[in-house]
Amino acid sequence: MQLKIDNLTFAYNKKEGNIVENFNLEVQKGEVVALVGVSGSGKSTVLRLTAGLEIPDSGKISIAGQTAAGDHKFKAAEKRKVGMVFQDYALFPHLSVEKNIAFGIDHLSKANRKARVRRLLELVNLEGFEKRYPHQLSGGQQQRIALARTLAPGPELLLLDEPFSNLDAELKDKIRRDLNEIIKDVGVTTILVSHDREDAEFMQAREVLMS
Amino acid sequence: MQLLKKIKQGSPGWFLLTAGIILLLLIPNLNIIINLFGKAGENWEHVRDYLLINYFQNSLILVLASGLLAAFLGAGLAWIIAAYDFPGRNFLSWGLILPLAIPPYIGAYVYQGMFSYTGPLQTFLRNDFQLQLSQQYFDFMNIRGAIFIYTIFLFPYVFLMTKAFLSRQSASLLESSRLLGKNDSTIFFKIILPLSRGAVVAGSSLVMMEVLNDYGVVKYFGISTFTTAIFKTWFGMGDLATAVRLAVMAMLVIFVLLFLEKLLRGGRKYSYSTSNIRPLSRRKLKGSKKVLAQFFCYGVFFFGFLLPTIQLLYWSFLSRGGELLGTLNFALTSFLTGGGAAVLILTGAVIVATTARMSSSFISNLLARITILGYSIPGAVIAVGVLLFMLQLDQIFLFLQTGFGIEINLVLSSTLVMLIFAYAVRFMGIAFNSVNSGYQKIGESYFEASRTLGKGVTETFFKIDLPMLKPALMSGFLLIFIEIMKELPLTMILRPFNFDTLATKAFEYASDEMIYRAADLSLVLIFFSTAAIYLITHHRRRKNNAVEN
Numbered sequence: 001m002q003l004k005i006d007n008l009t010f011a012y013n014k015k016e017g018n019i020v021e022n023f024n025l026e027v028q029k030g031e032v033v034a035l036v037g038v039s040g041s042g043k044s045t046v047l048r049l050t051a052g053l054e055i056p057d058s059g060k061i062s063i064a065g066q067t068a069a070g071d072h073k074f075k076a077a078e079k080r081k082v083g084m085v086f087q088d089y090a091l092f093p094h095l096s097v098e099k100n101i102a103f104g105i106d107h108l109s110k111a112n113r114k115a116r117v118r119r120l121l122e123l124v125n126l127e128g129f130e131k132r133y134p135h136q137l138s139g140g141q142q143q144r145i146a147l148a149r150t151l152a153p154g155p156e157l158l159l160l161d162e163p164f165s166n167l168d169a170e171l172k173d174k175i176r177r178d179l180n181e182i183i184k185d186v187g188v189t190t191i192l193v194s195h196d197r198e199d200a201e202f203m204q205a206r207e208v209l210m211s
Numbered sequence: 212m213q214l215l216k217k218i219k220q221g222s223p224g225w226f227l228l229t230a231g232i233i234l235l236l237l238i239p240n241l242n243i244i245i246n247l248f249g250k251a252g253e254n255w256e257h258v259r260d261y262l263l264i265n266y267f268q269n270s271l272i273l274v275l276a277s278g279l280l281a282a283f284l285g286a287g288l289a290w291i292i293a294a295y296d297f298p299g300r301n302f303l304s305w306g307l308i309l310p311l312a313i314p315p316y317i318g319a320y321v322y323q324g325m326f327s328y329t330g331p332l333q334t335f336l337r338n339d340f341q342l343q344l345s346q347q348y349f350d351f352m353n354i355r356g357a358i359f360i361y362t363i364f365l366f367p368y369v370f371l372m373t374k375a376f377l378s379r380q381s382a383s384l385l386e387s388s389r390l391l392g393k394n395d396s397t398i399f400f401k402i403i404l405p406l407s408r409g410a411v412v413a414g415s416s417l418v419m420m421e422v423l424n425d426y427g428v429v430k431y432f433g434i435s436t437f438t439t440a441i442f443k444t445w446f447g448m449g450d451l452a453t454a455v456r457l458a459v460m461a462m463l464v465i466f467v468l469l470f471l472e473k474l475l476r477g478g479r480k481y482s483y484s485t486s487n488i489r490p491l492s493r494r495k496l497k498g499s500k501k502v503l504a505q506f507f508c509y510g511v512f513f514f515g516f517l518l519p520t521i522q523l524l525y526w527s528f529l530s531r532g533g534e535l536l537g538t539l540n541f542a543l544t545s546f547l548t549g550g551g552a553a554v555l556i557l558t559g560a561v562i563v564a565t566t567a568r569m570s571s572s573f574i575s576n577l578l579a580r581i582t583i584l585g586y587s588i589p590g591a592v593i594a595v596g597v598l599l600f601m602l603q604l605d606q607i608f609l610f611l612q613t614g615f616g617i618e619i620n621l622v623l624s625s626t627l628v629m630l631i632f633a634y635a636v637r638f639m640g641i642a643f644n645s646v647n648s649g650y651q652k653i654g655e656s657y658f659e660a661s662r663t664l665g666k667g668v669t670e671t672f673f674k675i676d677l678p679m680l681k682p683a684l685m686s687g688f689l690l691i692f693i694e695i696m697k698e699l700p701l702t703m704i705l706r707p708f709n710f711d712t713l714a715t716k717a718f719e720y721a722s723d724e725m726i727y728r729a730a731d732l733s734l735v736l737i738f739f740s741t742a743a744i745y746l747i748t749h750h751r752r753r754k755n756n757a758v759e760n
Contacts, residue, residue, distance in 0.1 A: 053659050077662035084663045090656035094678045104664030153665060
């Protein structure tokens with residue numbers, strides 16, 4: 001089991017009530033799961049809790065058999081080996097494409113790092129973009145670089161927050177196809193969040209409805 | 212539990228450092244309040260029975276009148292610049308900030324010099340027109356003169372805040388008012404003024420705090436206020452206990468003002484129901500209206516910047532070659548002190564703001580409140596608090612040395628350490644606001660992306676936050692730098708023996724009627740301030756253009 005969430009409960013603000021309540025989820029290794037729901041249903045919050053960006057009020061999260069949160073333990077985001085592609089991509093504007101991708105793998109030797117960056121750029125079909133800066137890329141290209149950056153350290157779990165929300169309809173089809181291909185190619189366990197059930201179908205993902 | 216929930220996300224090191232900084236900022240202020248319960252000084256009864264009412268009156272009149280006039284002047288100019296287009300508007304939109312480059316105490320002696328019996332105006336009238344008017348027409352050294360000085364040199368605070376606010380307003384607001392048949396002046400009084408009330412009040416309260424903080428103008432004009440009284444009881448009578456009591460009184464006035472500000476700003480916050488806002492489009496002015504707008508704006512610029520600068524240049528020309536070496540020397544002291552202190556203060560502010568960002572909104576609001584406290588309290592009051600604190604530290608050192616034989620050859624009172632510490636207490640709020648608004652512009656997702664890529668809080672700070680904060684740090688540095696260059700009351704009270712900045716020396720020369728000598732120093736000071744204002748405003752402008760394209 002790659003991800004196991006038991007009875008997860010969380011509130012940003014006690015007065016506003018729980019945004020996630022007694023939520024359960026099991027994801028097998030290599031599986032692609034889509035959390036589908038309207039805005040405010042807490043689907044993005046589940047991602048943030050899984051990534052370690054929020055601390056649950058109660059419940060338990062285990063990633064690859066290890067407790068990430070719960071039982072009075074909390075593993076910081078940087079120690080979870082969970083990759084996340086943000087809705088706005090969050091590419092570091094002061095770093096080149098190459099340095100963005102290499103950001104999470106600076107423990108590798110220089111040669112290995114270079115090789116890995118090149119392989120990832122191949123994977124996302126953006127060879128030769130090493131020296132560009134984020135503002136020189138189109139929206140679709142930015143997303144693929146963000147994906148490459150997230151995949152670089154070889155995460156146990158890939159989280160995609162509304163991956164198709166910033167794209168126009170024409171581009172959307174192509175991106176969905178590309179993304180699907182890359183994920184299947186790498187075989188990484190993936191959870192994506194969307195408000196559109198069509199996205200889930202398209203990605204051949206197991207749908208989990210949230211309300 | 213909620214608190215723990217948020218703290219866990221940060222790292223304890225940042226919280227400890229922040230707690231230390233906050234404690235240091237608070238101690239001087241708490242010191243004063245605690246000392247209130249101590250024994251009163253020997254002069255206190257006299258001060259209380261005969262002088263206090265006068266201090267209250269003068270301070271209140273100065274603060275309220277200057278605050279009100281600056282509010283009208285600043286808001287009116289901001290409206291003209293934001294809503295209309297006319298030749299010169301581009302220059303004026305930053306030129307009208309320039310009066311801030313002239314510290315009020317320099318403006319005060321320049322205007323007094325111009326209007327005095329031997330000054331250029333009266334000499335001109337006497338020699339060329341044989342006009343001998345009664346001196347009362349030219350008497351500048353009174354409360355009215357001081358109010359004029361404060362208004363003309365401090366109104367840019369209101370101008371800046373209101374202009375920034377108006378530039379975020381929606382064009383359809385004005386257009387729909389016009390379509391509903393309202394003319395421009397109705398729109399200004401019925402729509403714009405109520406809407407921008409918060410910004411005008413905020414700017415005007417900055418003006419009032421500057422007025423209460425001021426030592427130079429009132430001292431030069433011989434008006435008794437809390438600040439001059441604290442100086443007098445302390446230096447003149449050597450009565451620290453009475454100075455402390457006066458400081459507490461001044462703090463009370465500040466709390467009343469802060470309360471008033473909150474009241475006037477009101478709980479109402481207007482916000483737009485749509486996020487799609489088209490900014491105000493400026494209307495081209497023609498004919499007499501154009502001339503009127505130009506006349507008004509350039510007129511204010513003339514009296515607030517151009518005229519005093521020309522007068523200073525003229526005086527400096529008369530004394531040419533006078534004290535070049537001395538001037539350079541003071542400039543260097545100011546430069547190094549200002550620059551060094553600004554770096555230190557900014558470092559502290561970055562630590563506090565980084566912690567604030569990782570904390571819940573309750574904690575970050577609290578941190579913001581505490582850091583800005585020092586800016587609301589007059590410099591002379593802070594000086595009293597800081598001195599008390601340093602004396603206590605020295606006593607502790609002495610105790611350790613005599614009691615336990617621990618060698619600490621360290622005396623902090625009357626050293627540069629004390630002065631820079633006082634600057635930090637006073638200007639930490641400005642630095643914090645700069646860094647904080649930088650963080651708000653950056654947003655959270657870069658920080659979070661870095662965390663999910665395996666970097667801890669501190670590594671993320673150095674690799675991601677710090678490089679991205681650079682523009683905010685730059686403008687924060689410049690802001691604090693000019694504030695320290697211009698600073699007078701703290702420096703006058705706390706400086707080490709024989710330590711002079713451009714500000715203190717210019718003020719001393721002016722007080723000794725050595726106007727020509729003061730002119731050189733003042734010009735250097737104004738030059739640095741102008742350069743800093745230019746850099747800040749034009750850097751922002753470039754960035755705005757980049758976004759628009």
